[in-house]
Amino acid sequence: MLVMTIESSCDETSVALIEDGKRILANAVASQIPIHRRYGGVVPELASRNHIRDIHQVLNEALDTAGLTLQDVEGIGVTAGPGLVGSLLVGIETARALAFALDKPCVGLNHLEGHLTAVLLEGDRVQNPTFPYLGLIVSGGHTDLYVVRGLGDYELLGRTRDDAAGEAFDKVAKMLGQPYPGGVAIDRLASTGNPKALDFPRPMWTRKNLDFSFSGLKTAVAQHLDAHGIPEGQALSDLCASFQEAIVDVLLMKALTACKAHNLTRLVLSGGVACNSRLRTRAAQDCNAQNVELFVAPPTLCTDNAAMLGPIAEHYLRQEGSTHFVGHAIRAQSNMPLGQTERAPARTHR
Ligand SMILES: Nc1ncnc2c1ncn2[C@@H]1O[C@H](COP(=O)(O)OP(=O)(O)OP(=O)(O)O)[C@@H](O)[C@H]1O
Ligand SMILES: [Mg+2]
Known part of the structure; x- marks a missing residue:
């Protein structure tokens, strides 16, 4: 058709x-x-x-x-x-x-x-995922975890209780004076930063609940800026890398916990934040370590x-x-x- x-x-x-x-x-x-x-x-x-x-x-x-x-x-x-x-x-x-x-x-x-389901389109992958898979939507307005059993057959496992991950990227970027959409700017700055430079919180760090929360992390960045001012140069890159790492840690911990709890061996990342280079790299490493197959559409389809x-x-x-x-x-x-x-x-x- x-x-x-x-x-x-x-x-x-x-x-x-x-x-x-x-x-x-x-x-x-x-x-x-x-x-x-x-x-x-x-x-x-x-x-x-x-x-x-x-x-x-x-x-x-x-x-x-x-x-x-x-x-x-x-x-x-x-x-x-x-x-x-x-x-x-x-x-x-x-x-x-x-x-x-x-x-x-x-x-x-x-x-x-x-x-x-964008990942089901033909693209540059060797193969597309088969059902069932765990789908993590990380976009400007949503951070949702679903079991995808087929087209039209979804079960919601968890979602953000406040800000979406993309929203957190956009708001923190705004605080740092970076252009919209903030995720792209933070990804770029973070590429030369140290993700361990600052110890930002990992909100809702529990395997017992698959919901997310990102507004506290945003507040932690705001408080850091209130105390130290907006950094420049290497310090700005370090802050971006540390903030980004906190988001990536939480997203992957929850997604892989969900895979294990529901016996799923395939993880699909989707939505604009799935363009994030650190998320893609870390997802590949963490999935490999836990024998989970990772599928991410090319950035233009995210x-x-x-x-x-x-x-x-x-x-x-x-x-x-x-x-x-x-x-x-x-x-x-x-x-x-x-x-x-x-x-x-x-x-x-x-
Ligand atoms: N490289 C990147 N790293 C992190 N975030 C990114 C990157 N590229 C884009 N984003 C984020 O992705 C979001 C846009 O994604 P998308 O277009 O899927 O969201 P939306 O359509 O606005 O929201 P929704 O799909 O929930 O309705 C923005 O928040 C943007 O900052
Ligand atoms: Mg969207």
């Missing part, structure tokens, strides 16, 4: 064309990072306006790259949540208008489910993009067993439970 997927939940406008739920024919992404950088974070109103400005161009770019036309598209998948409602609406209305005009089925998808919706779009479009869905209109949902989809009626059913 040739599926078009559309993502606009935050500050990336993206359209992809995916064959059989795994082959990426195109994955066009227009990032708004330069627009939001001057404000130190995403401004929702600006994000939705820029999605409207960019969506047609991104859509045409995807079709051009794949050498296809709209008539070739057999189904459409679009992010319906979670995300910024004004941003989500741009992708949803684009998808619904296309589905209506082309008389093709359309399904509203969960953004987090996309992160969790941050927000439409291609990551390919496996679930194909799954839900096929599951319906019909080319025409009957159902209520797709709604934008700022919060959306994992595994939930939204279906749009095809033209013939109106």
